[in-house]
Amino acid sequence: MTYLAYVVAAYAVFAAVLLWDFVAPRIRIAQVLRASRLLARREAARGQAQEQELKR
Template sequence: MTYLHYVIAAYAVFVLVLAWDFIVPRLQIRRLLRDARQRGSRQRRRGKPAPAADTELVR
Protein backbone atom coordinates (compact mmCIF):
# COMPACT_ATOMS: atom_id res chain seq x y z
CA MET A 1 0.00 0.00 0.00
CA THR A 2 1.32 3.41 -0.93
CA TYR A 3 0.57 6.81 0.48
CA LEU A 4 1.59 8.69 -2.64
CA HIS A 5 -1.85 10.21 -3.28
CA TYR A 6 -2.18 11.30 0.33
CA VAL A 7 1.25 12.96 0.30
CA ILE A 8 0.55 14.74 -2.99
CA ALA A 9 -2.79 16.00 -1.68
CA ALA A 10 -1.19 17.18 1.57
CA TYR A 11 1.50 19.12 -0.27
CA ALA A 12 -1.09 20.59 -2.63
CA VAL A 13 -3.17 21.86 0.28
CA PHE A 14 -0.03 23.24 1.92
CA VAL A 15 0.93 25.15 -1.23
CA LEU A 16 -2.61 26.52 -1.61
CA VAL A 17 -2.62 27.79 1.97
CA LEU A 18 0.80 29.41 1.50
CA ALA A 19 -0.39 31.11 -1.68
CA TRP A 20 -3.56 32.30 0.07
CA ASP A 21 -1.53 33.74 2.96
CA PHE A 22 0.73 35.52 0.46
CA ILE A 23 -1.96 36.98 -1.82
CA VAL A 24 -4.85 37.98 0.44
CA PRO A 25 -3.01 40.52 2.65
CA ARG A 26 -1.66 42.27 -0.44
CA LEU A 27 -5.15 42.53 -1.89
CA GLN A 28 -6.46 43.93 1.39
CA ILE A 29 -3.69 46.53 1.57
CA ARG A 30 -4.32 47.53 -2.04
CA ARG A 31 -8.04 47.97 -1.32
CA LEU A 32 -7.38 50.01 1.84
CA LEU A 33 -4.93 52.29 0.03
CA ARG A 34 -7.40 52.82 -2.81
CA ASP A 35 -10.17 53.66 -0.32
CA ALA A 36 -7.91 56.15 1.48
CA ARG A 37 -6.96 57.84 -1.80
CA GLN A 38 -10.61 58.08 -2.85
CA ARG A 39 -11.59 59.49 0.55
CA GLY A 40 -8.84 62.11 0.29
CA SER A 41 -9.88 63.14 -3.21
CA ARG A 42 -13.52 63.47 -2.09
CA GLN A 43 -12.46 65.68 0.81
CA ARG A 44 -10.33 67.84 -1.48
CA ARG A 45 -13.23 68.27 -3.91
CA ARG A 46 -15.50 69.36 -1.05
CA GLY A 47 -12.93 71.91 0.02
CA LYS A 48 -12.20 70.30 3.35
CA PRO A 49 -8.57 70.32 4.36
CA ALA A 50 -6.92 66.96 4.74
CA PRO A 51 -6.25 65.92 8.33
CA ALA A 52 -2.79 66.87 9.55
CA ALA A 53 -0.32 64.02 9.30
CA ASP A 54 1.02 63.98 12.84
CA THR A 55 3.87 61.55 13.29
CA GLU A 56 3.64 61.50 17.09
CA LEU A 57 1.55 58.70 18.58
CA VAL A 58 -1.08 59.80 21.07
CA ARG A 59 -2.81 57.56 23.57
Protein backbone atom coordinates in the same frame (compact mmCIF):
# COMPACT_ATOMS: atom_id res chain seq x y z
CA MET B 1 -6.34 6.52 -1.72
CA THR B 2 -2.72 5.50 -1.90
CA TYR B 3 -0.07 6.94 0.30
CA LEU B 4 1.44 8.84 -2.66
CA ALA B 5 -1.88 10.46 -3.50
CA TYR B 6 -2.33 11.46 0.14
CA VAL B 7 1.11 13.07 0.29
CA VAL B 8 0.60 14.88 -3.02
CA ALA B 9 -2.80 16.16 -1.86
CA ALA B 10 -1.35 17.31 1.46
CA TYR B 11 1.45 19.22 -0.28
CA ALA B 12 -1.05 20.75 -2.73
CA VAL B 13 -3.24 21.98 0.12
CA PHE B 14 -0.17 23.32 1.94
CA ALA B 15 0.97 25.18 -1.19
CA ALA B 16 -2.51 26.63 -1.76
CA VAL B 17 -2.76 27.89 1.82
CA LEU B 18 0.76 29.29 1.70
CA LEU B 19 -0.05 31.11 -1.54
CA TRP B 20 -3.29 32.49 -0.08
CA ASP B 21 -1.42 33.71 3.02
CA PHE B 22 0.94 35.55 0.68
CA VAL B 23 -1.70 37.05 -1.63
CA ALA B 24 -4.59 37.91 0.72
CA PRO B 25 -2.82 40.67 2.71
CA ARG B 26 -1.64 42.31 -0.51
CA ILE B 27 -5.19 42.37 -1.85
CA ARG B 28 -6.46 43.92 1.39
CA ILE B 29 -3.67 46.53 1.43
CA ALA B 30 -4.51 47.51 -2.15
CA GLN B 31 -8.20 47.87 -1.22
CA VAL B 32 -7.41 50.04 1.79
CA LEU B 33 -5.02 52.25 -0.18
CA ARG B 34 -7.59 52.71 -2.93
CA ALA B 35 -10.28 53.61 -0.40
CA SER B 36 -8.03 56.14 1.33
CA ARG B 37 -7.09 57.75 -2.00
CA LEU B 38 -10.76 58.06 -2.95
CA LEU B 39 -11.59 59.54 0.44
CA ALA B 40 -8.76 62.08 0.10
CA ARG B 41 -10.04 63.06 -3.35
CA ARG B 42 -13.57 63.50 -2.04
CA GLU B 43 -12.39 65.62 0.87
CA ALA B 44 -10.25 67.76 -1.43
CA ALA B 45 -13.17 68.26 -3.79
CA ARG B 46 -15.43 69.13 -0.87
CA GLY B 47 -12.87 71.67 0.35
CA GLN B 48 -12.67 73.27 -3.08
CA ALA B 49 -16.45 73.42 -3.29
CA GLN B 50 -16.63 75.17 0.07
CA GLU B 51 -13.96 77.68 -0.98
CA GLN B 52 -15.89 78.48 -4.11
CA GLU B 53 -19.05 79.05 -2.11
CA LEU B 54 -17.25 81.47 0.19
CA LYS B 55 -15.95 83.52 -2.74
CA ARG B 56 -19.42 84.37 -4.01
